[in-house]
Amino acid sequence: MVDIEAPPADRVDDGTFVVPPGGGPGRWVLALARRGWRQLTSMRTALVLLFLLAVAAIPGSVLPQRRVNLEKVTGYLNTHGETGRWLDRCWLFDVFSSPWFSAIYLLLFVSLVGCLVPRLRTHARALVRQPPDAPSRLDRMPVHAVGAPGGDASDDLARLATLLRARRFRVAVRHDTVSAEKGYLKESGNLLFHFALLALLLGVAVSSWYGWHGSRNLVAGPDGAFCNTLPQYDDYGLGARVGAGDLPPFCLQLDRFDAAYHADGQPASFRASMSYTLAAGSGGPTAGRAQVSVNHPLRLAGAGVYLLGHGYAPVIRYTDRYGRAQISVTPFLPSDEQLTSQGVATFPDANVDPATGRRDPNDQVAFSGVYLPTMSSDDPAALSATAGASVYPAERNPRLLLVAYRGNLGMDTGYAQSVYTLDQSQLDSGKLRKVAASKGLAPGETWALPDGSTVQFLGTRPWVTLTVRHDPGERFVFGAAVCLLVGLLLSLSGKRRRIWFRADSGGGGDSGGVRGRPARIEVGGLPRTDYAGFTAEFDEIVQAARDEGILA
Amino acid sequence: MSGLSDQLMVVTILAYLVAMIGYAAELSFGARGMVARTATRVSAAAPGRELVSVGLAAGGADDPGGATVNPAGAASDPGGAASSGVPVVVEGDGGGRAALIGRWAVAVTVVGWCAHLATIVTRGLAAHRVPWGNMYEFVLVVCFVGATAWMVLVARRPMVRPLGLFVTLAIIVLLGLDGMRLYTSAGPLMPALNSYWLKIHVTAASVASGILLIGFVAAVMTLIRIGYDGGRRSFPYTLGARMPDATGLERLTFRVHAFAFPIWTFAIMCGAIWAREAWTQYWSWDPKETWSFIAWVVYAGYLHARATPSVKRTVATWIAVVGWVTMMINLFAINLVVSGLHSYAGVK
Numbered sequence: 030m031v032d033i034e035a036p037p038a039d040r041v042d043d044g045t046f047v048v049p050p051g052g053g054p055g056r057w058v059l060a061l062a063r064r065g066w067r068q069l070t071s072m073r074t075a076l077v078l079l080f081l082l083a084v085a086a087i088p089g090s091v092l093p094q095r096r097v098n099l100e101k102v103t104g105y106l107n108t109h110g111e112t113g114r115w116l117d118r119c120w121l122f123d124v125f126s127s128p129w130f131s132a133i134y135l136l137l138f139v140s141l142v143g144c145l146v147p148r149l150r151t152h153a154r155a156l157v158r159q160p161p162d163a164p165s166r167l168d169r170m171p172v173h174a175v176g177a178p179g180g181d182a183s184d185d186l187a188r189l190a191t192l193l194r195a196r197r198f199r200v201a202v203r204h205d206t207v208s209a210e211k212g213y214l215k216e217s218g219n220l221l222f223h224f225a226l227l228a229l230l231l232g233v234a235v236s237s238w239y240g241w242h243g244s245r246n247l248v249a250g251p252d253g254a255f256c257n258t259l260p261q262y263d264d265y266g267l268g269a270r271v272g273a274g275d276l277p278p279f280c281l282q283l284d285r286f287d288a289a290y291h292a293d294g295q296p297a298s299f300r301a302s303m304s305y306t307l308a309a310g311s312g313g314p315t316a317g318r319a320q321v322s323v324n325h326p327l328r329l330a331g332a333g334v335y336l337l338g339h340g341y342a343p344v345i346r347y348t349d350r351y352g353r354a355q356i357s358v359t360p361f362l363p364s365d366e367q368l369t370s371q372g373v374a375t376f377p378d379a380n381v382d383p384a385t386g387r388r389d390p391n392d393q394v395a396f397s398g399v400y401l402p403t404m405s406s407d408d409p410a411a412l413s414a415t416a417g418a419s420v421y422p423a424e425r426n427p428r429l430l431l432v433a434y435r436g437n438l439g440m441d442t443g444y445a446q447s448v449y450t451l452d453q454s455q456l457d458s459g460k461l462r463k464v465a466a467s468k469g470l471a472p473g474e475t476w477a478l479p480d481g482s483t484v485q486f487l488g489t490r491p492w493v494t495l496t497v498r499h500d501p502g503e504r505f506v507f508g509a510a511v512c513l514l515v516g517l518l519l520s521l522s523g524k525r526r527r528i529w530f531r532a533d534s535g536g537g538g539d540s541g542g543v544r545g546r547p548a549r550i551e552v553g554g555l556p557r558t559d560y561a562g563f564t565a566e567f568d569e570i571v572q573a574a575r576d577e578g579i580l581a
Numbered sequence: 582m583s584g585l586s587d588q589l590m591v592v593t594i595l596a597y598l599v600a601m602i603g604y605a606a607e608l609s610f611g612a613r614g615m616v617a618r619t620a621t622r623v624s625a626a627a628p629g630r631e632l633v634s635v636g637l638a639a640g641g642a643d644d645p646g647g648a649t650v651n652p653a654g655a656a657s658d659p660g661g662a663a664s665s666g667v668p669v670v671v672e673g674d675g676g677g678r679a680a681l682i683g684r685w686a687v688a689v690t691v692v693g694w695c696a697h698l699a700t701i702v703t704r705g706l707a708a709h710r711v712p713w714g715n716m717y718e719f720v721l722v723v724c725f726v727g728a729t730a731w732m733v734l735v736a737r738r739p740m741v742r743p744l745g746l747f748v749t750l751a752i753i754v755l756l757g758l759d760g761m762r763l764y765t766s767a768g769p770l771m772p773a774l775n776s777y778w779l780k781i782h783v784t785a786a787s788v789a790s791g792i793l794l795i796g797f798v799a800a801v802m803t804l805i806r807i808g809y810d811g812g813r814r815s816f817p818y819t820l821g822a823r824m825p826d827a828t829g830l831e832r833l834t835f836r837v838h839a840f841a842f843p844i845w846t847f848a849i850m851c852g853a854i855w856a857r858e859a860w861t862q863y864w865s866w867d868p869k870e871t872w873s874f875i876a877w878v879v880y881a882g883y884l885h886a887r888a889t890p891s892v893k894r895t896v897a898t899w900i901a902v903v904g905w906v907t908m909m910i911n912l913f914a915i916n917l918v919v920s921g922l923h924s925y926a927g928v929k
Binding site for chain 2: 072073075076079080082083086087089090091094096097124125233242291293295296297298299322323324325326333335337496498500503506507510513514517518521559561
């Protein structure tokens with residue numbers, strides 16, 4: 030990279046601007062780059078970036094986000110006008126994929142790499158090297174002890190080394206000293222933690238490149254079945270490296286949906302019974318059945334099939350004035366906890382004159398409706414089509430309230446239309462007019478319209494919201510997260526410490542080549558990290574040396 | 582059973598209140614003795630394990646400033662080598678009546694803790710499930726973990742007892758808010774919560790939050806004590822006179838946070854695994870997830886700042902305080918104001 034000898038991250042930058050020797054303007058650039066790199070990899074910068082990251086995440090929780098809830102963003106933009114557009118220009122509705130958020134975490138990770146690589150090198154060296162020699166003045170160490178030698182010097186040192194090795198210290202015996210160090214796992218854990226963070230980021234990148242997902246509302250019954258292709262989803266998202274053809278071929282059908290509720294209407298459990306067909310595999314298509322419930326997705330061809338919502342789809346039979354009957358089964362969207370649901374049933378091919386076979390675009394028929402799975406028995410809505418509300422989410426006293434419209438549905442304009450609402454512009458322009466409103470229809474009940482046509486509410490079929498998601502990065506992310514946690518635990522619980530013993534021959538130091546009986550043995554201990562119990566450990570080791578007769 | 586739980590909740594708060602008054606009494610009546618004792622330097626004549634290790638706090642290798650305080654411990658006196666001249670409050674050394682009141686306050690805290698435990702257990706029995714399925718119960722459990730952590734701490738290091746006033750104060754405030762504003766009647770879980778991950782994820786989150794609560798109190802007291810030592814004599818800093826020494830408090834703050842941080846990490850990870858089972862993806866930047874991430878980043882920042890010699894200890898401690906603020910925003914603002922996938926508060 031720019032500077033091989035980058036300083037350790039926590040070294041204080043003294044702000045010097047050293048221009049390397051040699052001619053040319055290149056050296057200034059080099060100096061600038063070196064200084065920039067040093068700044069970036071300093072701990073202060075990393076801390077500042079860390080805080081920027083935290084602060085930058087805040088708008089993502091305050092403002093609606095496109096990736097979380099698109100409708101809310103649209104609603105916000107509609108109500109806030111100019112402010113909303115300015116916020117949008119600053120990517121405030123896509124905070125977590127915005128350039129500025131990405132810039133912060135990428136800089137943070139570059140800073141991290143710049144800090145980790147030299148540390149990894151240092152640590153690798155420390156792992157293969159012997160513990161460093163004793164400092165000249167052991168009495169300057171935070172903990173210190175002195176004792177008379179118990180026996181022969183070289184023998185003493187060898188026995189001390191054994192004693193320390195038994196305590197899992199890494200030991201080096203030199204001339205007249207024993208150096209011991211322990212707690213390398215702390216730094217190993219620390220490095221593991223930080224590299225796991227990098228791996229985690231890579232995993233997230235894999236997720237966003239190679240993952241895909243799609244959602245749709247699926248009505249029960251064979252006619253509601255769908256296959257895993259993009260046109261069949263209500264909405265979908267493909268990773269940058271995924272094409273429409275990469276979706277594994279399988280088909281799903283909702284056979285049955287069971288919902289259980291408590292007495293107050295709070296849901297107790299949801300269970301969807303699905304059947305599926307897998308086209309993949311050498312053995313030809315395979316079919317199967319599975320239960321999907323909340324917290325228990327179905328795993329199919331590397332993807333997960335999740336149950337995320339449910340509702341009722343009223344089955345409505347409209348018999349037009351020529352006597353031709355058509356059936357609509359459209360999901361109604363719940364608007365409250367008790368599953369008061371709203372939706373539309375459209376009959377664009379109604380009133381085709383059997384004599385001419387001509388379809389009059391201004392004679393189409395549609396109904397907007399409110400479905401109450403349980404209407405209160407004394408609800409005035411029983412008599413009018415004004416909005417009532419369901420009192421229980423299961424179908425105990427179901428009623429369907431319809432408003433009939435006739436005119437042009439606006440479906441021939443070529444624009445995509447919602448299947449849950451009528452085209453408001455057609456209503457506003459008067460091309461689609463309200464004809465009549467029904468009272469609450471019970472299942473099986475028929476309502477006659479003024480023009481002689483009839484509507485029959487046949488009952489409902491359940492529908493579920495399914496999301497299918499494939500995320501190849503999640504295993505990687507999981508592995509990284511486990512490493513991260515292990516590294517974190519090692520890093521926070523580990524304690525690096527050093528202990529030295531020196532056989533002091535008294536006065537002459539080690540200059541005289543005195544290999545006989547030393548005058549005294551000095552012990553020094555240095556906790557290299559915050560470690561409250563070090564003194565206790567040190568005392569215990571000194572005591573053990575005394576017990577073994579190495580120290581008198 | 583649900584009614585019993587509610588009554589026990591009142592008993593819990595009252596017991597903590599009595600304990601708080603006890604801690605306060607110890608502080609005010611014992612003030613002179615405490616100051617006097619604080620001023621006494623621990624001499625080599627009274628070396629104990631506790632003292633030695635506290636003394637080492639100033640002489641740790643991380644802290645070159647502290648190491649120079651004690652340039653040369655007498656070579657003949659290992660105990661003295663560690664007593665670095667930092668003022669240390671010696672538990673049980675005098676104090677007389679005030680210390681007795683302090684011990685009684687701890688005893689009443691234990692009573693409150695038992696009532697607290699009973700509140701949670703009866704709540705669980707009433708609802709036929711683990712008693713942390715909505716915000717009321719979550720705060721109840723967080724405070725319980727906080728109280729537990731406090732008692733473990735005070736049993737292991739009696740010298741931290743002066744913090745009791747502020748620990749009980751924080752717990753009473755949270756429990757009071759909980760009972761008055763967040764109360765939800767005991768009921769069954771919604772299907773999305775009906776998973777064994779509830780036991781893992783929410784337990785980890787409440788344990789981490791409860792311990793971080795103690796960390797927050799320690800951090801605030803550290804700052805007050807440092808301010809007091811720096812010569813500040815306006816209101817919050819005057820409390821510092823009765824606190825344990827700044828070095829010990831600062832170390833305590835760090836150790837509590839270092840203990841809680843991996844648990845918080847684990848809680849977030851479990852949440853991610855659960856999210857993958859329940860909401861299709863491990864991370865979807867739901868407001869609760871976002872603020873958990875923010876809190877995690879801030880606490881990570883604290884641990885890094887504390888490990889960096891060039892960052893002042895007061896700055897690092899302030900970061901810990903900010904961390905707790907983000908935890909509280911995550912708990913109250915996000916649950917009650919912002920709607921998201923984690924909207925399980927059940928508060929009407």
